[in-house]
Ligand SMILES: Nc1ncnc2c1ncn2[C@@H]1O[C@H](COP(=O)(O)OP(=O)(O)OP(=O)(O)O)[C@@H](O)[C@H]1O
């Protein structure tokens with residue numbers, strides 16, 4: 001399979017972080033406010049924004065639950081009840097905030 | 109001469125590969141009931157599908173591998189089959205846990221013969237000895253009940269203290285159609301967000317029993333229902349049907365990109381109405397664009413499963429509710445369907461290995 005897929009998503013509650021381990025060996029740690037801020041749903045991103053460009057600040061965002069969607073995406077359920085964002089694997093990987101990924105990402 | 113030992117025989121069999129999965133038959137757990145006594149060796153090769161296209165090859169390879177083992181005087185190889193599950197889908201709840209392989213028959217465009225192919229593939233897999241069911245998911249134009257000559261409605265069966273719907277049996281296959289549940293005024297629920305719920309309920313309500321394969325006739329195109337299927341069901345893979353005229357690659361590309369998005373593997377491409385077997389002379393006549401699907405398959409690295417000719421009796425008997433495989437099992441086109449089904453089963457065995465080795469997603473909290 002060419003595209004990386006996650007093999008483990010660990011919700012590290014004490015730190016408010018989500019650690020994703022990918023099948024190509026990559027590991028990324030996502031702060032929950034960061035994931036919430038880039039929620040891909042139409043409510044958050046608007047209909048014409050390019051996906052992943054708009055950051056909505058929800059400072060006290062708290063993740064409640066993670067669920068799989070089909071075999072290509074996950075959805076996050078937030079404490080305030082928001083749950084309409086479906087993050088496909090490609091998008092999740094694109095969001096990876098690690099220094100290695102951000103370097104590449106910022107170029108474009 | 110030293111007597112043959114179990115170890116030596118096992119070691120030699122490690123040199124025999126499953127020709128499709130490309131791993132040795134010992135580590136795949138396909139060698140069963142091995143007995144070695146006074147130079148007499150016997151064992152069963154448990155194939156991954158009764159429709160195995162390569163049984164003879166495996167048998168030949170076992171024989172030549174054991175020819176080199178000292179002290180083997182007599183050899184008896186028997187064959188069995190245990191169909192393995194190949195459904196993928198990380199962490200999803202499986203709505204059809206008793207179905208080992210779920211195959212979607214799809215196309216980028218309507219009218220290419222999906223339903224005809226789906227019905228005959230299901231019959232072919234059954235003829236090969238596999239327990240097979242057929243599901244018509246074409247919400248726009250359910251046609252499986254006609255093609256299979258189904259006249260009854262699903263009946264209520266008691267299961268685990270509750271009631272479920274037992275599919276009517278046609279030509280020996282359990283057959284279910286979304287058409288059984290479509291009331292005109294309900295049509296609206298088969299789109300948008302209600303679609304997921306409705307499908308979910310339908311899936312949960314049907315009592316299929318244990319199936320090796322469930323073949324699903326999909327509605328044409330690459331819309332909502334295909335996406336919804338992948339979200340709600342664990343699917344083994346999709347088979348794409350194309351005709352030479354419209355292997356305006358675009359259709360294959362659209363279908364492929366949709367299945368890629370939802371990570372459903374494409375396990376094969378079939379070219380239907382590929383050439384023409386003349387009623388008069390029995391010879392086959394070329395259609396100018398024959399072979400487009402082979403090229404598309406090569407280009408996208410999709411296994412090519414075969415070409416089905418245009419045969420007027422396919423349509424005639426289809427209209428009367430009798431699949432051509434049932435009506436004329438010895439005909440040329442029936443042999444082609446049986447071959448395609450065997451190739452498909454082979455690809456699904458490969459997919460089963462990948463599904464198992466591919467780690468599934470774990471969601472944890474710490
Ligand atoms: N190989 C064939 N030879 C002759 N007729 C065929 C062949 N394949 C399909 N047909 C006929 O072509 C017509 C369309 O086939 P079918 O209904 O299976 O297509 P479909 O892709 O399921 O269509 P739809 O998109 O409407 O669901 C039918 O009348 C069928 O009998």
Ligand SMILES: [Mg+2]
Pocket residue numbers: 222223224246249251325
């Ligand atoms: Mg059809």
Ligand SMILES: [Zn+2]
Pocket residue numbers: 039040041042043044045082084085
């Ligand atoms: Zn959102």
Ligand SMILES: [Zn+2]
Pocket residue numbers: 026027028096097098099100101102
């Ligand atoms: Zn990264």
